Amino acid sequence: MAKTYDYLFKLLLIGDSGVGKTSILFRFSEDAFNISFISTIGIDFKIRTIDLDGKKVKLQIWDTAGQERFRTITTAYYRGSMGIMLVYDVTNEKSFENIKNWIRNIEENASADVEKMILGNKCDLEAKRQVSKERGEQLAVEYQIKFIETSAKDSLNVESAFYTLARDIKAKMEKKQEASNPAGARSGAHQIRANEQQRKPTSWLSRCSLL
Amino acid sequence: MSLQKSVKSAGGDRSEQGDTTSICSSVTTQPDRHGFFGGAQYSPEPKRTVSPSTILKREQKWLRMLNNWEAFMSKNYKKVRERCIPASVRPKAWLYLCGGQLLLEKHPNEYEELLQAPGDPKCMEDIRKDLHRQFPYHEMFIREEGLGQQELFSVLKAYSVLNPKVGYFQAQAPVAAFLLMHMPAVLQRDGDILHALLRRTAPAVHRHLVKHKVEPVLYATEWFLCALTRTLPWDSLLRVWDCFLCEGVKVLFKAALVILAGALGPAKVRKRACGLCETLEVLRHPPEGILGEDYLMYHMQRLNLTEEDFEFEHQRQTARRRAMPNRSGS
Numbered sequence: 001m002a003k004t005y006d007y008l009f010k011l012l013l014i015g016d017s018g019v020g021k022t023s024i025l026f027r028f029s030e031d032a033f034n035i036s037f038i039s040t041i042g043i044d045f046k047i048r049t050i051d052l053d054g055k056k057v058k059l060q061i062w063d064t065a066g067q068e069r070f071r072t073i074t075t076a077y078y079r080g081s082m083g084i085m086l087v088y089d090v091t092n093e094k095s096f097e098n099i100k101n102w103i104r105n106i107e108e109n110a111s112a113d114v115e116k117m118i119l120g121n122k123c124d125l126e127a128k129r130q131v132s133k134e135r136g137e138q139l140a141v142e143y144q145i146k147f148i149e150t151s152a153k154d155s156l157n158v159e160s161a162f163y164t165l166a167r168d169i170k171a172k173m174e175k176k177q178e179a180s181n182p183a184g185a186r187s188g189a190h191q192i193r194a195n196e197q198q199r200k201p202t203s204w205l206s207r208c209s210l211l
Numbered sequence: 212m213s214l215q216k217s218v219k220s221a222g223g224d225r226s227e228q229g230d231t232t233s234i235c236s237s238v239t240t241q242p243d244r245h246g247f248f249g250g251a252q253y254s255p256e257p258k259r260t261v262s263p264s265t266i267l268k269r270e271q272k273w274l275r276m277l278n279n280w281e282a283f284m285s286k287n288y289k290k291v292r293e294r295c296i297p298a299s300v301r302p303k304a305w306l307y308l309c310g311g312q313l314l315l316e317k318h319p320n321e322y323e324e325l326l327q328a329p330g331d332p333k334c335m336e337d338i339r340k341d342l343h344r345q346f347p348y349h350e351m352f353i354r355e356e357g358l359g360q361q362e363l364f365s366v367l368k369a370y371s372v373l374n375p376k377v378g379y380f381q382a383q384a385p386v387a388a389f390l391l392m393h394m395p396a397v398l399q400r401d402g403d404i405l406h407a408l409l410r411r412t413a414p415a416v417h418r419h420l421v422k423h424k425v426e427p428v429l430y431a432t433e434w435f436l437c438a439l440t441r442t443l444p445w446d447s448l449l450r451v452w453d454c455f456l457c458e459g460v461k462v463l464f465k466a467a468l469v470i471l472a473g474a475l476g477p478a479k480v481r482k483r484a485c486g487l488c489e490t491l492e493v494l495r496h497p498p499e500g501i502l503g504e505d506y507l508m509y510h511m512q513r514l515n516l517t518e519e520d521f522e523f524e525h526q527r528q529t530a531r532r533r534a535m536p537n538r539s540g541s
Contacts, residue, residue, distance in 0.1 A: 017337065017340055017341075017381065018340040018341075018344075035347075036250070036343075036347030036348060037344060037347070038344050038345060038346075038347065038441065039341050039344040039345070039381055041381060041432060041433045041436055041437055041441070042428065042429075042432030042433050042436070043428070043429060043432065044495075045488060045491065047488060060488060065381060067337065067380070067381045070381070072399075073399075073428050073432065076428070
């Protein structure tokens with residue numbers, strides 16, 4: 001069967017219960033919003049293929065249950081992820097404070113070089129806001145993670161959040177490939193060399209891109 | 212019934228909230244016979260009819276049984292599973308089957324007392340966050356602060372106060388507080404048992420799942436934790452729960468095995484589902500036919516799995532889990 005994409009990235013959405021992980025994913029994959037969502041039990045996923053600088057990138061995005069009880073199940077899926085979205089709800093102080101715990105969770109369970117991003121969701125609900133944008137930015141600086149405020153409901157920044165994360169993963173991946181194959185990177189045959197590199201899976205990263 | 216009131220105003224509330232957002236599945240103003248206005252479990256077609264006299268006969272039989280419950284259950288409880296419980300008797304029958312009647316007689320005021328207690332604030336907050344996220348298209352739950360959501364809150368709160376160690380677990384909500392308290396480690400073992408049984412009942416499907424690394428936690432978590440309430444059409448669900456309350460959790464395993472074999476049984480489906488995500492997609496939306504009441508009940512029977520088979524796998528998988536210190540979960 002012909003491959004319909006150049007890269008496959010596995011992404012993960014984590015964060016407290018009710019912050020809008022499923023809504024963010026639904027906005028990104030179906031470009032729609034549904035007020036009547038059911039709570040996620042266990043783990044779910046959606047797929048969308050995007051075009052990134054002329055490359056077809058297939059995003060396989062895993063959505064997890066937020067409640068702590070599910071953590072034994074969900075952390076098992078941190079390992080294979082190349083990018084993780086940490087989501088909090090700007091109208092819920094507690095969900096913001098918990099981002100630190102979620103980061104610790106990533107450090108314990110995910111690959112060391114996983115790309116991360118913090119999303120402050122529900123920024124359309126200005127009247128109910130409990131966490132200022134500045135505090136979000138501050139936290140992001142502290143952990144050196146990119147940050148953006150989103151609204152799945154108003155379709156604000158959801159698209160660009162996923163594109164940013166995907167672009168960062170792609171850049172990191174290509175840098176790795178160049179590092180392990182410096183001659184190819186400088187010559188005009190870069191593209192072909194890069195493909196050859198992909199064919200023999202040396203690291204888990206290149207193995208993923210093969211799929 | 213007091214529920215009727217919330218139905219009438221439901222349509223108005225929805226459009227008020229819905230004007231700035233797109234509602235994805237179609238929502239009607241007329242609920243189906245189970246009270247759904249839309250969503251995956253909405254089934255507008257009328258059920259095939261059973262003659263009124265047959266229904267009447269069944270009802271009388273059940274009422275007789277319920278009046279002599281002790282004697283009946285000790286003598287021939289197996290008969291319970293062979294008969295579909297008539298809708299009108301079902302609430303009472305389920306109360307007896309799950310032992311609720313007995314407890315109710317023993318502690319007549321306990322429920323009210325539990326509701327008076329303050330409750331753990333973290334638990335109460337978690338419950339509130341989930342009240343509208345269970346059956347959003349059902350007439351009982353469609354209205355915020357409506358009766359259905361209030362009652363759900365009460366049941367979940369009462370349980371969390373009664374059993375503070377378990378407290379509130381998100382999977383309780385879809386089936387309210389009455390539920391098998393599976394914790395993740397147990398769940399993983401249940402997944403192993405399911406796969407081991409599948410290997411016997413549908414080897415080709417089992418091979419396919421192993422090949423594509425489709426682990427049970429990925430598709431069976433919701434099936435088991437919500438006791439199929441989010442998976443089956445309502446008629447099938449009621450029927451499966453009739454059995455579930457009689458025979459216990461192995462009914463859920465049997466239903467899961469039938470769904471797996473039904474969905475991935477055809478070789479051409481397996482060929483098309485040539486990866487982890489593709490396979491999960493098939494299992495997330497199994498063909499409607501195999502979720503139907505008759506198909507499901509018939510094939511669950513035909514699996515021919517005995518009490519001993521379950522016991523054997525249970526022992527074996529428990530021992531196997533115990534031998535893997537790093538993966539034992541909790």
